[in-house]
Every structure is written in C-alpha cells, then in structure tokens.
Amino acid sequence: MSQFLATHKRDHRCGDFRDTHVDEEVTVYGWVDSYRDHGGVIFIDLRDRTGIVQLRFEPWVAEGVAHGLADKLRPEWAIGARGKVISRGENINPKIPTGAVEVLCDTLEVFSESPTPPFEIKDDLDTAEAIRLKYRFLDLRRNALSRNFQLRSQVYRQTRNYFADHGFLEIETPILANSTPEGARDYLVPSRVHPGSFYALPQSPQQFKQLLMMSGMDRYMQICRCFRDEDLRADRQPEFTQLDLEMSFVSVDDIRALLDGYVRGVWREVLGVEVPTPVPSITYAEAMDKYGIDKPDLRYGLPLTDLTELLRGRIEFRIFKGALDAGGIVKALYLPEGKVFSRKDLDKVIPAEAAPFGAKGIAWARVQPGGSWSGPVAKGVDDALRGELNDALGAEEGGLILFSADKRSVVNAALARIRGVAAERLGLIKPNTWSFVWVTDFPMFEYDEDEQRYQAMHHPFTSPRYDEIDQLETDPAGVKALAYDLVVNGVELGGGSIRIHRSDVQHQVFRALGLSAEEVDEKFGFFIEALRYGTPPHGGIALGMDRLLMLLCGADSLRDVIAFPKTQRATDMLTGSPNQVDAKQLTDLSIRTVVDD
RNA sequence: GGAGUGGUAGUUCAGUUGGUUAGAACGCCGGCCUGUCAAGCCGGAGGCCGCGGGUUCAAGUCCCGUCCACUCCGCCA
Numbered sequence: 001m002s003q004f005l006a007t008h009k010r011d012h013r014c015g016d017f018r019d020t021h022v023d024e025e026v027t028v029y030g031w032v033d034s035y036r037d038h039g040g041v042i043f044i045d046l047r048d049r050t051g052i053v054q055l056r057f058e059p060w061v062a063e064g065v066a067h068g069l070a071d072k073l074r075p076e077w078a079i080g081a082r083g084k085v086i087s088r089g090e091n092i093n094p095k096i097p098t099g100a101v102e103v104l105c106d107t108l109e110v111f112s113e114s115p116t117p118p119f120e121i122k123d124d125l126d127t128a129e130a131i132r133l134k135y136r137f138l139d140l141r142r143n144a145l146s147r148n149f150q151l152r153s154q155v156y157r158q159t160r161n162y163f164a165d166h167g168f169l170e171i172e173t174p175i176l177a178n179s180t181p182e183g184a185r186d187y188l189v190p191s192r193v194h195p196g197s198f199y200a201l202p203q204s205p206q207q208f209k210q211l212l213m214m215s216g217m218d219r220y221m222q223i224c225r226c227f228r229d230e231d232l233r234a235d236r237q238p239e240f241t242q243l244d245l246e247m248s249f250v251s252v253d254d255i256r257a258l259l260d261g262y263v264r265g266v267w268r269e270v271l272g273v274e275v276p277t278p279v280p281s282i283t284y285a286e287a288m289d290k291y292g293i294d295k296p297d298l299r300y301g302l303p304l305t306d307l308t309e310l311l312r313g314r315i316e317f318r319i320f321k322g323a324l325d326a327g328g329i330v331k332a333l334y335l336p337e338g339k340v341f342s343r344k345d346l347d348k349v350i351p352a353e354a355a356p357f358g359a360k361g362i363a364w365a366r367v368q369p370g371g372s373w374s375g376p377v378a379k380g381v382d383d384a385l386r387g388e389l390n391d392a393l394g395a396e397e398g399g400l401i402l403f404s405a406d407k408r409s410v411v412n413a414a415l416a417r418i419r420g421v422a423a424e425r426l427g428l429i430k431p432n433t434w435s436f437v438w439v440t441d442f443p444m445f446e447y448d449e450d451e452q453r454y455q456a457m458h459h460p461f462t463s464p465r466y467d468e469i470d471q472l473e474t475d476p477a478g479v480k481a482l483a484y485d486l487v488v489n490g491v492e493l494g495g496g497s498i499r500i501h502r503s504d505v506q507h508q509v510f511r512a513l514g515l516s517a518e519e520v521d522e523k524f525g526f527f528i529e530a531l532r533y534g535t536p537p538h539g540g541i542a543l544g545m546d547r548l549l550m551l552l553c554g555a556d557s558l559r560d561v562i563a564f565p566k567t568q569r570a571t572d573m574l575t576g577s578p579n580q581v582d583a584k585q586l587t588d589l590s591i592r593t594v595v596d597d
Numbered sequence: 598g599g600a601g602u603g604g605u606a607g608u609u610c611a612g613u614u615g616g617u618u619a620g621a622a623c624g625c626c627g628g629c630c631u632g633u634c635a636a637g638c639c640g641g642a643g644g645c646c647g648c649g650g651g652u653u654c655a656a657g658u659c660c661c662g663u664c665c666a667c668u669c670c671g672c673c674a
Contacts, residue, residue, distance in 0.1 A: 040631030054634070075624095091632055099634085116625055119608055122635095127608060130666045183674040203674085230673040231598095356600075356670045413670095446674095459674050557667095568667065 015051025076114035133573035195590035246540030281438035292412035297490025300428035317380030323405035338400025359414035496541025
C-alpha cells in the first residue's frame, strides 16, 4: 500500500462538488461508476454514497502518469484521486448535481480492482431480486438503495432527539428472553447451561417496558429488534425494528399528541410535508363499517354501504338471500364513475381480487338513465327497493354498484380490497399525499373459532375502557379496549394501548380469556407479582420503523429499507443463513434433531 | 399449509405447431477516437434453456416431480 491514504486526506465527498469549489485542490475516494475513454481525454465517473463526480484525465497533466493508470480502470474498482476542481464551461451535465464541474486529476491511486459485477450498479435496475440479494454488498452501492439507509439513519437521529427532548430514557431490554405464551411463533435459543431449556427472542419487549414503568423510569424508548417466526410478506420480515415507547401517568390523548408531534416532525424534516395535527381518529367500528378494514386508506373516499337491514326479507336474489339467511351481511361499494370497470373487469378482474378472501363472487349493477339498473342484480330488485337502494348509495346514472354478500369477515375483506383497486383505477391515489388516522376503540377480545375461546385482540395487558370494566364478566365481546393504531395511507404504522395497572382488573381479563389461576401463575407469575407493588397508570405504543421508512422512501417492500433482509422463505441469500451446525455444537446444547437428511 | 407468476448468455428478455446452427439489447473483452456523461465507430467472446424423471425419431417447447425467487390467502396477541 502506498502512502496515498497517509498523504492525501479526503476533503470532499463525490456528491459535494459545486461551482463554488472551482480552483480548489481536492482529494476524493470512491468507486468507478463508469469510464469514457476518448483516446486522449478519459472521463471517469467516481461514485460514493453521496453521489457522482466526473474525474478528467489528460495526457498532458503530470507527464501523463495518472492518465496512463486511468486507461486501465474498470467499473467498481476502488480508487482515490487528487486534482483541481475546474469548471466544465459549456459542457455542463444538468442531470447530476455536480454537473457544472469536474476534477482534473494529477494523481490516481488504485486500491483494489473488481471483476465485472453480476449487475450494473445503477438506479433504474430490473435485475431479479434474488441476484441482488446474493450480492447485497453491490446492490447497496446503488444510490437508489443507499439513500434509503442514509435516510434511515437521519430518522433514527431525529427520533432519539425528539423523545429525549420529551423526557424519555433510552433503555435496552433483553434479547434472550422468555417464550411468549400467546401470539406469533417464537425464535428459540437453546441454553447450554440449562439443558432442555430455551430462551426466546422477543416478539416485542412488552412486559419489560411495563416493568420499567413499575420501576419508576417514567418514560422509556428503545429502537429495538423484534422477532416473529411467521411467514413473510412484502411488509413483514421475521426480524424487524420497532420504535418502542412506554409512559407513566398518561391518557390516550397524551400518547396521541406525543406521536402526532413525532410524525409531524419526521415528515417535515424528511419530506418537507406538513402533517395536519392533531391527527384525526376513527373508531374501529366505524372503520370496519365504512371501509371494511381496520387500517383504512383515507387518501380517497369510496365508502362501503351496509345494505343488510334494507334488504332483509325483501330480496329473492339467491346469493343475497342465501347470505342473509345464513346470518351474513350484504354490503356495496358505489363508484360514481362506473366505466372504470369494463364488463371484462367485472367478469374476471374483480372476482379474482375478491376470491383470495373467500368471496365466491361480486354481484354488480350499472345505473342507467332514470335510475334503473342493468346487470345480474337488476332482475331481482323491484322498483321500490331499487329506489331505496339508489338513495342509500347516492347512486346516479353512470354509476356502478358492486355488491358482496357473505359472512361479515368475507364481505369486508373482499370489498376493502376492491375499494383499493377501484381507487387506483380511478387515479384517486395521488403521489406525495398523506393520510394519517388513529383507529381507536378496538374490541378487547376477538373470538377464535379454531380454539373456541376469546383471545386478546391487542394483548392481554391492554386496559379495557375504564367505563366498561364492569362488563368484562357479563359481556366480554362488547368491551372496548383503550387501544389505538396509527394508520398512514392504509398501512398500519403501529399500535399501542393504555395498560392495566390494577391486578384485580388484570385477573378479570385473564379470566375472560379463559386462563386458569394456575396458567396465569405459570405464564405471568412474575408480572402479576410486580403489578401489585404500586404500578402507575401507564401506556405506550410501538411503531414499525421499517414500515415507517418504507413509507418515507416510497419503497414497495421492507427489503428496500433493511440492509440485509431475508427472502420469503426466511433465508439470507448472501450468507446462506440459516445453516446446519456441526454435531459437536448440538451435543453441547443437548439437542438432537429429528430431520432426516 | 394453500393459490398464482416467473426461472433461456453476466443482466433483462424473445424463442411460432415439438424439427436440424437457441437470438436481441445492455454489459464484458480487443482496437480506434481529446468533451463525453445511455459516449461513438469496428471487431470478438460468452449457453447444464433451474434440477430430476418421462413421452417422442426428435424436447428450451409436451407431461410428472422437485428446487429457488416474488405476490397473495391462511398465519402475524
């Protein structure tokens, strides 16, 4: 290694250069993005994470030594260069921020060469993601990806500052923790010193952060990794990062106001967007009724209308009647511009969108002049009923009514999806528009058909509304929780709740969940014990940092904001993880596998 | 666990009804070229058609299985 690094200290990053730097002697480091050899002059685009600057090599500079070396450069070689910043005069490149200047180099140092990379390092890349992930270290050199991580770092800094300014302590909680009794599957870690026993990686530091409130820490924050061994999606990775918060002596409103200020600050700093605060809210019941989903995208309207009561006993149309008789519901999505969906769409596209949710079909009617209908539903509806339906839907000539009749959960899921498809078709989703909403008043419990019992919708430490605690014994299904989700453009950014701070209420909730005293003691004994010692009222929230970054970066997948993400089968294409381990390691851990190989 | 889409040169793709030598673009290699920045011009190399079976005179193409990636359902308190 030459003395280059010792004698030539980097004084600028590639993306820094502007015409104000003209005449400066500079040293830059980076990677060869591209080279253009004109026989005499050689142009090298030098790249680092900040951008690209053009280097120029001339045979007449410094006896042509640097020029001679530059002749051999190839993409992705790591180099350093020294020279003078000069104006490009007439030959400005308006496409890049540094396009007004170039560095006329007198010295060039090659640190390391590179084989031809498996894909070009450029922003508009269409290479298969599997290859990009295998060569993630090259993929990350692309500015399109690199800037996501620079932005991520910026958001982290801002996050820590915001919550520090609001009196939060950053405290770490264990990664080697206990298996969670309910919820997602755990990643387990065998204990060597306790043969046959396992730690679990945390799905969330829920109990620890509540214990910190009991400890008088008052306000806790952590940007922490969480783990869930469930199947992946574009917006779900097995390990993900959560902004975890907990506060003592607070109400729902306090927490919402704090988070409103946080997202407002982030959106302003990162995107220059002013989020109107306070962020509005909608109840869970209203969200499900009007949008069929608990994370509605409110960038557009297109509400659903529940026609169940209007139609009951008044319609013979087989599909509707069948659903109603079976205890289901009928809902409709009304589109004023009915022509966005062609007959072919109605036959193919719409059913295909609805089918994954169990919907057997989507009936439809087009509204004709005078309010009459055409389409499969038209015949089954008499004039009087049709008039009432038109009124209920606000239907007018040219409109399209899409019906779903089935179990409530199927109707809601299917129409929620179609509502999104329609909005996209209608061009209602404008770029750089943001719709924040708090979804509140979630039910405490939901009934688990498979296990024939109630489960906590949020988690079992969530407080019921204070005015509904009495109903825990009599009408658990009707009790609403002091729980809230923050939803942005139809993405669940995070959720939280006021927690139970009284052991008697906690025991009532466990009873409602059908847990015996023995089970409670076994699973939550330490926690119940701690709860007895003067627990402050407290609550908190967890935001999915990866999802937050995905929104801010405009990414379609979590993988674009996680440096080393996993594939859908939870493997790492780069490192090959998970791996088999040797027999000795297993023996040390007292583990025997039952997999044939 | 289930449904769908895809897998052919380094990359992105085309490849007809099964048919003889599997193509294109970009990239790569060599040469020329002093103002390019998607540089240009000339020439060249590069293929386990994902893998394994099967049908057939003949398979990139048809059938069965399997692996991998992606999207979705289930699942994710």
